[in-house]
Amino acid sequence: MKLSGVELRRVRMPLVSPFRTSFGTQAEREVLLVRVVTPTGEGWGECVTMADPVYSSEYTDGAEHVLRNFLVPTLFQLGEVTANLVTPSLARFKGHRMAKGALEMAVLDAELRAHDRSFAAELGSTRASVPCGVSVGIMDSIPELLDAVDGYLDAGYVRIKLKIEPGWDVAPVRAVRERFGDDVLLQVDANTAYTLSDAPLLARLDPFGLLLIEQPLEEEDVLGHAELARRIRTPICLDESIVSARSAADAITLGACQIVNIKPGRVGGYLEARRVHDVCAAHGIPVWCGGMIETGLGRAANVALASLPGFTLPGDTSASDRFYRTDITEPFVLEAGHLPVPTGPGLGVAPIPDLLDAVTTSRVWLSS
Numbered sequence: 001m002k003l004s005g006v007e008l009r010r011v012r013m014p015l016v017s018p019f020r021t022s023f024g025t026q027a028e029r030e031v032l033l034v035r036v037v038t039p040t041g042e043g044w045g046e047c048v049t050m051a052d053p054v055y056s057s058e059y060t061d062g063a064e065h066v067l068r069n070f071l072v073p074t075l076f077q078l079g080e081v082t083a084n085l086v087t088p089s090l091a092r093f094k095g096h097r098m099a100k101g102a103l104e105m106a107v108l109d110a111e112l113r114a115h116d117r118s119f120a121a122e123l124g125s126t127r128a129s130v131p132c133g134v135s136v137g138i139m140d141s142i143p144e145l146l147d148a149v150d151g152y153l154d155a156g157y158v159r160i161k162l163k164i165e166p167g168w169d170v171a172p173v174r175a176v177r178e179r180f181g182d183d184v185l186l187q188v189d190a191n192t193a194y195t196l197s198d199a200p201l202l203a204r205l206d207p208f209g210l211l212l213i214e215q216p217l218e219e220e221d222v223l224g225h226a227e228l229a230r231r232i233r234t235p236i237c238l239d240e241s242i243v244s245a246r247s248a249a250d251a252i253t254l255g256a257c258q259i260v261n262i263k264p265g266r267v268g269g270y271l272e273a274r275r276v277h278d279v280c281a282a283h284g285i286p287v288w289c290g291g292m293i294e295t296g297l298g299r300a301a302n303v304a305l306a307s308l309p310g311f312t313l314p315g316d317t318s319a320s321d322r323f324y325r326t327d328i329t330e331p332f333v334l335e336a337g338h339l340p341v342p343t344g345p346g347l348g349v350a351p352i353p354d355l356l357d358a359v360t361t362s363r364v365w366l367s368s
């Protein structure tokens with residue numbers, strides 16, 4: 001497929017309520033979208049970087065710069081472009097997995113639309129819908145948290161994930177268990193906020209029957225997670241530490257995780273995400289699809305990914321209205337705790353022009 005040009009578009013979308021994690025609070029989501037244009041159509045990609053480099057080293061201005069100055073020009077020089085060629089063609093540029101993943105996603109979307117094939121079919125979907133969990137931020141008080149969890153359970157979410165950090169961990173977990181019982185699927189996400197010396201504190205979560213504790217230690221402390229796994233009973237799930245299929249295999253072999261959160265942007269794209277899924281399946285490690293507060297574009301691709309056979313735990317594939325009053329695509333609406341897997345060509349969704357223009361803050365056109 002030849003690329004006629006690529007558009008880099010920045011959008012800013014207010015969140016329905018501030019979202020607080022151990023690395024900060026977000027009131028809006030600034031998203032970098034990539035649109036590739038070919039002689040026969042177009043494709044959309046979503047870069048999951050945050051505005052600041054606090055989740056990982058990538059950040060949105062940096063992603064835009066590396067796309068504009070290195071990644072997109074390299075694809076223009078390729079002539080014929082396919083999704084499978086994107087990652088190997090960009091390999092000489094180190095890192096920038098989220099930026100690379102957004103570009104690959106846009107090329108894959110364009111390619112699949114041109115072949116009338118869905119993301120679900122291409123990735124290996126085995127289900128028509130996926131069960132959905134929801135991520136609940138750190139709150140100012142336990143009553144506020146319990147009200148939020150009550151609302152999400154009423155909405156039908158099948159799993160609750162609580163963000164935790166030192167000072168907000170055992171008490172909120174105990175309160176949720178006391179209020180909603182032991183049958184609610186419950187897990188916690190620390191986003192690297194603890195150290196191995198906190199093992200006794202984290203062991204105090206063991207009596208609450210959590211599905212997992214996500215990324216308790218810093219992303220590079222793989223051996224620390226392996227040691228922590230020997231000191232607590234709650235299964236350890238890695239997020240930030242897993243940046244590729246190779247790092248997943250290493251972490252599993254070292255005993256650093258029993259579960260893996262797959263985020264396509266974090267690992268460099270949906271094709272690598274499928275490889276992480278395959279490596280985990282080969283090791284008998286369950287996976288679930290993480291979220292980066294995506295618009296309906298990334299949400300569509302994540303729901304397709306989450307319908308692969310190894311995704312046996314509910315993911316952070318929540319409905320559009322979990323974060324956005326108005327999405328830039330047709331909204332994803334929870335149906336009995338599930339989201340339907342898009343079946344249309346490519347992503348199966350596209351931005352609604354007026355809604356997209358209303359939240360667009362900048363556009364750059366790069367021609368081949």
Ligand SMILES: O=C(O)CCC(=O)N[C@@H](C(=O)O)c1ccccc1
Binds near residue numbers: 290291292293
């Ligand atoms: O449901 C969602 O899209 C958000 C899920 C979630 O909690 N994401 C967290 C995370 O640490 O996993 C996050 C959000 C935004 C940016 C980075 C990380």
